[in-house]
Amino acid sequence: VLRDAAVTVRQRLPPRTGRAFPLRRGQVLTVIDPLGEQVADLIAFADDDATEHLSSGRTLDYASTLRLTTGHVLYSDRSRAMLTIVEDTVGRHDLLYTPCAADTFRILYGDPGPRPSCEANLISALATLGVARRSMPTTFNIFMHVEISGDGTLHVLPPLSRAGDHIALCAEMDLIVGVTACSADLSNNHRFKPIDVEVSA
């Protein structure tokens, strides 16, 4: 299996792309919004068994909040701690939505494509690391700004992140992670920008 090189220096994901890389236990992944108002979808799989994945349902249950920020832990579907948020300059992210996909552009916006999507970008990037998927679980959508009305209605608003804002996550186990510079118009205030990632040595 061809394995993507570890990210040890700051690297830039061009707009509407994704990449995947190993993240060893104890390493810290920092995701930076270099220009502001740009979402990065993050997914994680166990390195020793790629059927174990980040679980929105487990994570929300244990955190008892939708506002995940510094100190909160992202859990797998088997209730193992995968990532701890150790720094967060924004404090607003989403853990409700699956990544944007060809189907979402078609169903929500009538766009038949083809066009880039976070789901396709994650599937492609993860495949090079031996993680074979037909779809993605709910991702941790970094900087994605979702407001919920009193009647439960979901509103996707421009991210609160400004240039240089970032979030840092410490790996609690050996992982394969995927990260994108999100491809959805609405999530990114209609401008597609890059995302920077850096992993501690």
Place this chain on the structure above:
Amino acid sequence: VLRDAAVTVRQRLPPRTGRAFPLRRGQVLTVIDPLGEQVADLIAFADDDATEHLSSGRTLDYASTLRLTTGHVLYSDRSRAMLTIVEDTVGRHDLLYTPCAADTFRILYGDPGPRPSCEANLISALATLGVARRSMPTTFNIFMHVEISGDGTLHVLPPLSRAGDHIALCAEMDLIVGVTACSADLSNNHRFKPIDVEVSA
């Protein structure tokens, strides 16, 4: 593969149990709370490919609300319509949480078990129909009453369902579904009750 018989007359799930059965396109599944204040976790898989499953993230994206009720559609991870809610006498259900599991009782309540859980009940029931799973995706937690504070905090409250309240879902494709009478204390106002299910002929 041994296949569970279809449910064609009203059947009762004893407290803290689960069952699975085929649901053909066009059939209507009615889930009834016979005594009130009892949650039923529901999951669905495509009959022709059990790797395709109900997706919380896709469903919330297309519905743009957390308050799923009559008229809303439950989608798969591949964006196929699985179930349409055609009747709902309560209007309050949850699509955020994965089902209660041994791990959740241990982590949230310090209960080392063993004790019944919706996840274990669904895994066992679905295995008899050839759906092999290590964990469950986020389930549609019928009658589960979750309130969200303005700061994003999640509160699990007693269900709003009273004796005889029900929800009916029409299958949009051939499915294998699993349903439980939920085993979590908090979700059911600390009394474990049965759940009734009925499928149209």
